[in-house]
Amino acid sequence: MITARREAWTGRVLLVLLMAITILPFLSLFVTALHPSGTYPPGLSWPGEPQWGNFLKAFQAARMGELLKSSTLIVLGVVPIALVIATMAGFAIGHLRTAGRNVVFIAFVLGLTLPFEGIITPLYYQVRDMGLLNTRWAIILPLIGLFMPFSVFWMRAHFVNMPAELSESARIDGANTWQLFWRVHVPLAMPAISSLAILLFLWTWNQFLLAIVLVDDPLKRTMSGALGAFQGQWGTDIPLLCAGSLLILAPTLVIFVIFQRRFVTALLQGSLKG
Incomplete structure (x- = not known):
C-alpha cells in the first residue's frame, strides 16, 4: 500500500514538473509580449504597464488576416485529400486480401525514414520543373505525398484489427467492396480518421521548411512559414x-x-485493439 502511494505521488510530481517545463516557454513569450515595443525585457518580469496593443500591432504588421486565409487554403488542400487516400490505402493494405499488400506496406514504412530535410533539394527542382514555385500548390502537393507513409501506417493499424466476420456478413447481404468500405468500415474508423485529421492539421499549419524554400511570397505561405519574414522585419523588436x-x-x-x-480516445482505442 505504501509503495503504491509512493508511486502515485512520484507520478504526480513528475507530471507537474513536465507541465511546468512545457508551460514556461509560452509564459515567457506572453510576458515578454506585454512589454513596451522596442525594449529588451529582463527575464520573466511583469511589466508595470502591460502593452496589450502589441498583439493588435503584430496582427496588422504581419498581415495575419491574409496569412490565416493562406494557411486555411493550404490545410483544406492537404488534409481532406490525404485523409481520403490514406483511408482507402489503409483499408486495402490492412483488411483486404490483395496481392502484394505486404510489399506495399513495407514501402510505406520505409517512407517513414525519409526526413524532409533530406529530400528538399530534389523536391525543389521537381516543383520548379512543374512550374509550381511560389504557389500554394508547391506546399500542398509535396505535403500530401510526405504525409502518406505515416497516414497509411496509422489507418492500416485500425483496419488490420477489424474482424473479418464483419466484412463476410456484409458481403452475404450483397455489399460489394466499395459499399463495404464506405458504409461499414469508414463509420467504424471515424475515431482513427478524426485523430489523424488533427495530426495532419497541426503538421500542415506548422509547416515551416517547405514554405520558406518553395514559396517566396510570405502571404502564400503557412503562418509558421511567414514567421521568418516577420522575424526579418521585426527581429530587433522582441x-x-x-x-x-x-x-x-x-x-x-x-x-x-x-x-x-x-x-x-482514438489512441486508447488503438492500444486496446493492439
Missing part, C-alpha cells in the same frame, strides 16, 4: 516578435484543446 509568435501558435493550441479528448 516584444512585437513574441506577440506575433503567440498569434501564430494560437490556432493550433485552440484546435488541440478542443479536440484533445477525441484524440486521446
Whole structure:
C-alpha cells in the first residue's frame, strides 16, 4: 500500500514538473509580449504597464488576416485529400486480401525514414520543373505525398484489427467492396480518421521548411512559414516578435484543446485493439 502511494505521488510530481517545463516557454513569450515595443525585457518580469496593443500591432504588421486565409487554403488542400487516400490505402493494405499488400506496406514504412530535410533539394527542382514555385500548390502537393507513409501506417493499424466476420456478413447481404468500405468500415474508423485529421492539421499549419524554400511570397505561405519574414522585419523588436509568435501558435493550441479528448480516445482505442 505504501509503495503504491509512493508511486502515485512520484507520478504526480513528475507530471507537474513536465507541465511546468512545457508551460514556461509560452509564459515567457506572453510576458515578454506585454512589454513596451522596442525594449529588451529582463527575464520573466511583469511589466508595470502591460502593452496589450502589441498583439493588435503584430496582427496588422504581419498581415495575419491574409496569412490565416493562406494557411486555411493550404490545410483544406492537404488534409481532406490525404485523409481520403490514406483511408482507402489503409483499408486495402490492412483488411483486404490483395496481392502484394505486404510489399506495399513495407514501402510505406520505409517512407517513414525519409526526413524532409533530406529530400528538399530534389523536391525543389521537381516543383520548379512543374512550374509550381511560389504557389500554394508547391506546399500542398509535396505535403500530401510526405504525409502518406505515416497516414497509411496509422489507418492500416485500425483496419488490420477489424474482424473479418464483419466484412463476410456484409458481403452475404450483397455489399460489394466499395459499399463495404464506405458504409461499414469508414463509420467504424471515424475515431482513427478524426485523430489523424488533427495530426495532419497541426503538421500542415506548422509547416515551416517547405514554405520558406518553395514559396517566396510570405502571404502564400503557412503562418509558421511567414514567421521568418516577420522575424526579418521585426527581429530587433522582441516584444512585437513574441506577440506575433503567440498569434501564430494560437490556432493550433485552440484546435488541440478542443479536440484533445477525441484524440486521446482514438489512441486508447488503438492500444486496446493492439
